[in-house]
Amino acid sequence: MKIPFFKYQGAGNDFVMIDDRSEFFPINQKTIEQICHRNFGIGADGLILLQNDQNSDFKMLYFNSDGRQSTMCGNGGRCIVRFAEDLNLIQSQTSFNAIDGLHHAFINPEEIQLQMINVSEVQVFSSHLFLHTGSPHHVEFVQDVEQVDVKGRGAQIRYGSPYFEEGSNVNFVQVLDGQTLKIRTYERGVEDETLACGTGITAAAIAAFVSEKIKVNQVKVQARGGNLQVRFEENPSQGFENIWLTGPAKFVFKGEIEIKK
Numbered sequence: 336m337k338i339p340f341f342k343y344q345g346a347g348n349d350f351v352m353i354d355d356r357s358e359f360f361p362i363n364q365k366t367i368e369q370i371c372h373r374n375f376g377i378g379a380d381g382l383i384l385l386q387n388d389q390n391s392d393f394k395m396l397y398f399n400s401d402g403r404q405s406t407m408c409g410n411g412g413r414c415i416v417r418f419a420e421d422l423n424l425i426q427s428q429t430s431f432n433a434i435d436g437l438h439h440a441f442i443n444p445e446e447i448q449l450q451m452i453n454v455s456e457v458q459v460f461s462s463h464l465f466l467h468t469g470s471p472h473h474v475e476f477v478q479d480v481e482q483v484d485v486k487g488r489g490a491q492i493r494y495g496s497p498y499f500e501e502g503s504n505v506n507f508v509q510v511l512d513g514q515t516l517k518i519r520t521y522e523r524g525v526e527d528e529t530l531a532c533g534t535g536i537t538a539a540a541i542a543a544f545v546s547e548k549i550k551v552n553q554v555k556v557q558a559r560g561g562n563l564q565v566r567f568e569e570n571p572s573q574g575f576e577n578i579w580l581t582g583p584a585k586f587v588f589k590g591e592i593e594i595k596k
């Protein structure tokens with residue numbers, strides 16, 4: 336079976352996009368893992384299906400490169416908005432449904448601004464913070480992110496207590512100045528460091544604010560694959576709302592891949 340695909344990247348977090356409005360795509364863990372494989376397939380951190388939705392412009396179904404469907408992907412969310420624009424489904428703004436609910440987004444040629452879900456709870460521990468920004472994130476502040484063995488330590492934390500099999504994404508974050516962070520992320524489901532993780536970048540900005548490492552609610556975050564910005568509002572009784580993730584999302588190439596059904 337031949338599957339037409341489009342490849343997009345958001346700050347180096349890369350995705351295979353499939354226009355699945357006709358729901359032709361055979362959802363199967365092995366098939367998705369093979370498509371995402373960097374030697375035996377197209378190569379990507381994840382695969383995203385764009386499907387029709389009754390209540391919004393489209394629906395996003397996200398799968399990690401291990402072939403399993405997972406929770407929200409912030410960079411994937413920004414990339415699917417660019418994909419929908421390229422398909423002429425939307426113009427300068429949109430609303431779409433993902434696994435964590437409705438997302439709004441604004442589009443310009445350089446950047447996509449994506450609204451993330453509200454964050455009602457941030458757990459603070461002596462060595463790290465833990466919060467859900469659509470996906471689960473463990474956030475540790477370090478002196479120098481370049482010195483961290485992200486794959487080794489990330490895997491240890493991701494598979495260790497209290498996360499175990501379900502896992503968490505793991506972020507190592509350095510504070511550069513009063514409004515800028517530098518981040519490296521180990522992503523569950525990719526089981527490696529990725530060049531950027533949108534929900535992780537969002538989590539890092541909020542964690543830095545909660546732990547008073549930064550005092551502003553507009554944060555610049557430098558990832559290995561590019562720079563993003565996060566802004567949010569604190570609601571003392573409800574946590575954080577009006578959370579927006581902004582950064583680049585670009586088409587890379589398109590093609591057709593042959594898979595065995």
Ligand SMILES: N[C@@H](CCC[C@H](N)C(=O)O)C(=O)O
Binds near residue numbers: 405407410531534
């Ligand atoms: N790359 C993503 C996060 C994707 C989901 C994550 N790997 C998980 O399974 O929790 C992002 O940009 O947010």
